[in-house]
Amino acid sequence: MMKRTKKAAKKKNPLQTTFTRFMLIVAFFILWIGAIGVRLVHLQVNQSEWLRERAQNQRRDQLKSRMLRGTIFDRTERTLAMSVKVKSLYADPREIEDVELTAQKVADVLKIKPDGILKDLREALDGGKRFVWLARKVDEETVIKLNLLLETPELKKFDLPKFKGLYWREEQKRSYPYKSLAAQVVGFSNADDVGQAGIEQSQEEILRGATVKRWQDRDRLGRVYDEEEIENREPPKDIVLTINNSIQYKVEQALEKGVKASNSKSGMTIVLDPKTGEILAMANYPTFDPNKFNEVTPEAVNNRAIQSIYSPGSIFKLVTYSSAIDSNSINPNGKVDCRNGFIEVAGHRFNDPHATKVMSYGEALAVSSNVAAIKTGLGLGKEKFYGYAQKFGFGQPTGIELPAEARGQFRSPETWNGDSLASMSIGYEVGVTALQMASAYSAIANDGVKVKPHVIKEIRHSGGNPFFVTEAEKTPLVSPKTARSLRSMLREVVLKGTAKRAQLNGYTSAGKTGTAWKFNAKTKRVDAGKYVSSFIGFAPVDNPSVVIAVVMDEPKGGARDGGQVSAPVFKEIAEQILPEMSIVPDANVVQDDLMAENIPSEIETEVSLPEQIESGNISGELSKKEELKKVAKPSVENQKSKAIKETKETKKEVKEVIKKEDKKENKPPSEDKKSPKPKSAVLNVETKNKSSTGKGKKKT
Amino acid sequence: MSPKKLPNKNKTQRSEGNSIPWRYCFLTLACGLILVVGFFFAARQHFSSIDFGIKNSKLRKQIEELESSKRRLILAKEIALSPAEIKKAAQKIGLREMTASNIEVYRPNADSTEKPIEKPKVEKAVEEKVKQVGSAKSEEIKKEDQKPEKEIQAERKLQEDKDKANKEKKDKLKMQIAKK
Numbered sequence: 030m031m032k033r034t035k036k037a038a039k040k041k042n043p044l045q046t047t048f049t050r051f052m053l054i055v056a057f058f059i060l061w062i063g064a065i066g067v068r069l070v071h072l073q074v075n076q077s078e079w080l081r082e083r084a085q086n087q088r089r090d091q092l093k094s095r096m097l098r099g100t101i102f103d104r105t106e107r108t109l110a111m112s113v114k115v116k117s118l119y120a121d122p123r124e125i126e127d128v129e130l131t132a133q134k135v136a137d138v139l140k141i142k143p144d145g146i147l148k149d150l151r152e153a154l155d156g157g158k159r160f161v162w163l164a165r166k167v168d169e170e171t172v173i174k175l176n177l178l179l180e181t182p183e184l185k186k187f188d189l190p191k192f193k194g195l196y197w198r199e200e201q202k203r204s205y206p207y208k209s210l211a212a213q214v215v216g217f218s219n220a221d222d223v224g225q226a227g228i229e230q231s232q233e234e235i236l237r238g239a240t241v242k243r244w245q246d247r248d249r250l251g252r253v254y255d256e257e258e259i260e261n262r263e264p265p266k267d268i269v270l271t272i273n274n275s276i277q278y279k280v281e282q283a284l285e286k287g288v289k290a291s292n293s294k295s296g297m298t299i300v301l302d303p304k305t306g307e308i309l310a311m312a313n314y315p316t317f318d319p320n321k322f323n324e325v326t327p328e329a330v331n332n333r334a335i336q337s338i339y340s341p342g343s344i345f346k347l348v349t350y351s352s353a354i355d356s357n358s359i360n361p362n363g364k365v366d367c368r369n370g371f372i373e374v375a376g377h378r379f380n381d382p383h384a385t386k387v388m389s390y391g392e393a394l395a396v397s398s399n400v401a402a403i404k405t406g407l408g409l410g411k412e413k414f415y416g417y418a419q420k421f422g423f424g425q426p427t428g429i430e431l432p433a434e435a436r437g438q439f440r441s442p443e444t445w446n447g448d449s450l451a452s453m454s455i456g457y458e459v460g461v462t463a464l465q466m467a468s469a470y471s472a473i474a475n476d477g478v479k480v481k482p483h484v485i486k487e488i489r490h491s492g493g494n495p496f497f498v499t500e501a502e503k504t505p506l507v508s509p510k511t512a513r514s515l516r517s518m519l520r521e522v523v524l525k526g527t528a529k530r531a532q533l534n535g536y537t538s539a540g541k542t543g544t545a546w547k548f549n550a551k552t553k554r555v556d557a558g559k560y561v562s563s564f565i566g567f568a569p570v571d572n573p574s575v576v577i578a579v580v581m582d583e584p585k586g587g588a589r590d591g592g593q594v595s596a597p598v599f600k601e602i603a604e605q606i607l608p609e610m611s612i613v614p615d616a617n618v619v620q621d622d623l624m625a626e627n628i629p630s631e632i633e634t635e636v637s638l639p640e641q642i643e644s645g646n647i648s649g650e651l652s653k654k655e656e657l658k659k660v661a662k663p664s665v666e667n668q669k670s671k672a673i674k675e676t677k678e679t680k681k682e683v684k685e686v687i688k689k690e691d692k693k694e695n696k697p698p699s700e701d702k703k704s705p706k707p708k709s710a711v712l713n714v715e716t717k718n719k720s721s722t723g724k725g726k727k728k729t
Numbered sequence: 730m731s732p733k734k735l736p737n738k739n740k741t742q743r744s745e746g747n748s749i750p751w752r753y754c755f756l757t758l759a760c761g762l763i764l765v766v767g768f769f770f771a772a773r774q775h776f777s778s779i780d781f782g783i784k785n786s787k788l789r790k791q792i793e794e795l796e797s798s799k800r801r802l803i804l805a806k807e808i809a810l811s812p813a814e815i816k817k818a819a820q821k822i823g824l825r826e827m828t829a830s831n832i833e834v835y836r837p838n839a840d841s842t843e844k845p846i847e848k849p850k851v852e853k854a855v856e857e858k859v860k861q862v863g864s865a866k867s868e869e870i871k872k873e874d875q876k877p878e879k880e881i882q883a884e885r886k887l888q889e890d891k892d893k894a895n896k897e898k899k900d901k902l903k904m905q906i907a908k909k
Contacts, residue, residue, distance in 0.1 A: 047750065097800075108807045114797035169801065206807035246782070254782030256789065278812035605826070 090245040096238030097201055098222055099265035101215055101229075103274045104307075104486055108206055109215050110229065110319075112222070112238075115202045116172050117165040122154040124194030131195070138174045139164055163195070165220075166202045187251035201238075203229075205319040211277050213332035214270070214311050214431065214484060217319035225322070226330050228268060228484070231432045235488060238265045266496055269486045271307035276300060279605045280310040287579070287598035288314045291562075292586035297334040297463050298598065300606065301576040303471035303567065305501050306480030308429075309575065309606075311464075335427075335434045338460035339561045339580070342545025343397045344591070345456030348469060350394060351515050352417035353405045355477075355507040361390055361514040367400040375447025379403055379455070391518045395526030397542065399455050406454025411442040414450060420506050421469045422479070423461060430485045437461045456545060457555075463563075467578035470540075470565045473519070474573035477512035479504045520570050531566050531596040533603050535614035540566020540577075540599065542591030547583065559583050564595035568603050569615045577602055 072080060101110040118135070125131050128150045129143075136143035146163055153161040167175070179192035189197065203218045216227020222237070224230040239262035246255035280298050288296040300310040317329040331337070353359040370385040371378055381400040393401030406414055418424070424439030438460030440449075445458075452458040464482060472479035481502040488497040507515075519539035522528045527542045543563040546555035563580040567573040579595040579602075588594050607614075808814065 051753075107810065108803065111800065111804060111807075113800045113804055114793075169798075204804050206804055207811045208813070210811070210813075245786075248779060248783070252783050253786040253790075254779045256786055275812055 088246050088248070090247060092243045092245055093240055094199060094243070095201065095222070095240050096262065096264050098203060098218065098238050099236040099491070100267045101236075102267065102269045103211075103272045103277075104270065104309075105273060105275075106269075107274045109211060109270065109272070109274070110203060110205050112201045112203050115166045115168070115200055116197045117200050118163040118167060118175065118190075119196055119198055120150060120153075120161045120163050121159050121194045121196070122150050122161060123159060125150065126193060128154070131192070134178055135163055135175070135195075138171060138178055139167075166200055172197070185250060187247075203319075207274060207278075208320060209316045209318045210274060210281065211270075211272050211311065212316050212319050213313045213330065213334075214272060214308075215319065216432075217322045217325075217330075219322065227332065227431060228270065231430055232268055232485075232488075235266045235268065239263070264491045266488050266490055268488050271302075271309065271484055271486045272311070273309050275609060276606045277310040277312065279609075280602050281312045281314070281316070283598050283601040283605070284312045284314045284579070286601070287594065288581065290586065290597075291581055291584035291588060291594040293562075293581040293594070294583040294585075295328075295333060296579070296581045296598075297337070298580070298602065299334050299463055299467045299576075299578045300602065301467050301471050301482060301578075303474035303573050303576050304480065306468075306471070306482045307486070308482055308484045311484070332431060332433075333580075333582070334463045335429060335431055336462070337582075338435050338437055338462060339582070340545040340548060340555075341456040341459060341461045341466055341563065342543035342561065342591075343402075343456055344466055344470075344541050344543030344563055344565050345459060345461070346394060346397070346402045346454070347473065347515065347519070347541055348418055348421055348423075349402050349406045349409070349414070349454045350390065350518065351473060351507050351511055352414055353409045354514055355417070355511040356409065356413055358409045358413070359390060359405055361518065364389055365393055365398075365401040365404055367393065367398050369400070372400045372403050372451070374403065374407070374451040377448040377451070379451060391521045392525075394518045394541070395521040395524075397522075397527050402454045403451045406450055411445065411450055414453065415439075415442050417506075418453075418459075420504075421472070422465055423459065423469075427462075427464050427468055427482050429464060429482055434464075435462050437465055456543060463578050463580045466563070466565055467576055470567060470578070471576040472506045473512050473515050474567040474576050475512075476509040477505060477507040479506045516570055516573075519566070523566065527590070527592040528564060528566065528596045530592055531564060531599050531603075533568055533600060533607075533616070535616055536568045536603065536607050536612070537570040537616050538566050538568040538599075538603060539570045540564055540596075542596060544590045560589050562589055562591040562594040564591045564599050566596075566599050566603075568607060569612065571615065574610060574612050575603065575606065 097114070098112040100108060100112070103109055120131070122128065129147060132143040132147040132150060136146055149161050149163070153159075164171075164175075176189045176191075179190040179195060181191050181193065184191050184193060186193070201222060203222060205212075205215065205217070212227075214227050216224060216229035216231075218224045218229045224233040224236065229236065241262055242259040244255075244257040244259065245253045247253055280300055284296050284298045287293075296314045298310065298312045299308060301308055311332070311334050313329075313331070313333050315329050317325040319325075350359075350361075354361050359365075364387050366387050367381060368385060368387065370382055371380045373379070379399050381398055383396055383398070388396075388398070388401070390401065390405070392398075409417075418439055424437050426434040426436050428434075440458070445453075449458050468479060468482050471482075481504075483499050485499055487495050487499065489495045516539055519541055520537065522541050523531045523538050528540055531538055531540055541564070543561075543565075545561050545563075546557060547559040547561055548554075549556040549559075561580060561582055562584050563578070565576065565578040567576045577599050579598045581591075581594045581598075584594045
């Protein structure tokens, strides 16, 4: 049996053996693969999330970046504010091997002392911090320099700078290329890109760039091989303003000159298109550079044109007269008796030393008669006067798209005193902003239709498609006939009244001066030593294209009346911007030296200037002659008169030469000496030739 | 497995028995090859995708950098175009500011009855005088230009002689004063 079994064992088929072995191997593989499969199932089902997180942490970075803030353009598509990408250098102090060397290297390029950087790094190391700013918002040139200097060739790091522990982070920097131009309108944004003033503040929601989160997959060398945006946010929008940078610049220049010449505390100017309500320029002085927002003072940031309330004084008489004419309370061609030179209302005596006769309403407005204005206001009555003032928009904000606009002060009739109506008729007991007054004058310039002033022309997507376009909101205030009457009355003010310095070369102009005492909040009385001098006018008279309001706060240089301080600024602005706006001149070009105040004979004889110039209700004023003698002229005028003097001197010299030669030749003296042309005649020509020159085009 | 069914040691049986492992071998080899090729292909795809990803991110970064440098250039352009800068540049090349007094009124109808604005008589006289003086000066210059060279040389010699004589006189006077 044993033999048989041995034989049987020996006779085992080799193929079977092979097959068995093969099957064993297969079984081993099946087991192996099965084990792997089980492990895989375990990893992918039970541990998948933990593993995914671990893997992602190894290769993925989450980046948070903010979209660039929206751009602010002017109406000519020039950029007033825009953001650019900049880089900031930060350090992870734990990774830095030699802190002192690092601080020294960085400080060398930044041209600063290394002590500060060293101190920050050491403090962070001690505190266990992993993030320290070394230099924020560095310019491109410095970035390149730092990258070159900090390069460590042996370091395996993909991102720049190739230095252990130092990294760049992208940020954005707000830039204002035109510096202080329209600074109060545009405003500024702080280091965190949050609007702090002007349009930057009021349109924060529209301009602010959303924060975008992104994944970045990196390989073992730190190279990014995949990116993915987590959230898709809408990019911020751009804003187009109604401001014209060129006009704004000219206005700012003229205002600065005017403020310096009159030694005023501050000044403000608004240039408005009466037909569309678009603000072409809004200037304040003193001003600031929004690029250096750390250095600005609250006074400079303040947009006085919409935030400061002041007593308007005589410029408010426009409201009194327009209300009276529109409600047929007075006839604009009628006469008013101002013989007393004063008027007493509820025990309050209002003096009016420069209007002491029976005169037309036009003349009364021209000489800024207080008695005439008070009589007109009293004739109108409380309710009507209040109603019209409300219609003009006093006591309520204009709704301009700028922050912190003041409402002004206009009390309801129930709270008025006995003399309140009289005071309000001449612009006291009322608080207005320059924009409210400019808006009122623009309504008169626009045939009695008030257009809501606005500073935003359109808001558009970053691609350029408009998102919102501002449309003019029109409200009729007074009839076109009333507006025409008032325009002709205001024209008289410039031609014969208190605003002769607002006469323009080449264009007709109209407007009203105002000089008001300032209210002292401490004493709760008006301060007799402090004034607000203003002039609001428009040009050309027949078809006004611009309304310009100039307000000077506390002029101290001797001259203080609106006609002396603000009207020349109006003239300078209007003469520069009207040709630029392609407005055809509607009057003869009058030479600078034919200004009213340079022709005393004309003032005394032909124009019949009032003995005392525009004063609001200020008593005890100097006469015009004395003023001219005593008061120092504003520097703008001084410069002009200097130039004129120089030209006159040269002319005189030439004349003398001609005379001598004439004598030598025994000729009679030249014609110009024989019959000097009266300068006043030229002024008259200016008014007569209005229609004849209207056809002409300007040629530069 | 019954011993009856086991293959015999004859040739035919051997060939039959050998054919099975070869088939298995080929099949395994083919599968292995497909697997290896597949692995290689997948690996190649994977690495090339990473490569493209890296290139892509580089290009994206380049676009971002170009866009930001474009913005910087726009900003620089705006700074250069600001009225203050333009004014400086204009003043450098001698331009004046445009005001109403600088503008000449263009009249399209030259034959119309309207008279052109006459200049003040003083200005006219000045202009005429300037013209006269200018023409007189230019005539003098012309005359000088027309003089023959000999005459000019003779004049120069005379002038030089005079200067020398004057110098000598001055020196003599100085010497006399010094002696005294």
